Amino acid sequence: MTAKDGELASGTGSPLYSALHISEEDGMSAPSRRPEIRRRRTRKEKITQLRKRLAAAKTDGDRARITAKLHKLSIASPGQPLLK
Numbered sequence: 001m002t003a004k005d006g007e008l009a010s011g012t013g014s015p016l017y018s019a020l021h022i023s024e025e026d027g028m029s030a031p032s033r034r035p036e037i038r039r040r041r042t043r044k045e046k047i048t049q050l051r052k053r054l055a056a057a058k059t060d061g062d063r064a065r066i067t068a069k070l071h072k073l074s075i076a077s078p079g080q081p082l083l084k
Helices: 015-020 030-056 060-075
Strands: none
Touching (some): 030 060
């Protein structure tokens, strides 16, 4: 069977199905996705907490320590920088 006019070789025939379908190699199973979501949520909460503590910090030592923690988190962080 040949794929033509947006049909899949597997016989589904729907280009929408092929656009929305994630194959086994590309996707994650639910048991492996849950810990990733938990890690991201915990990390986001920690960053929020550190930013609040940085805004409320009185001494230079506290600011330097909190800034170092945020910098350490930002090294492995994709996207926007954590420190402004």
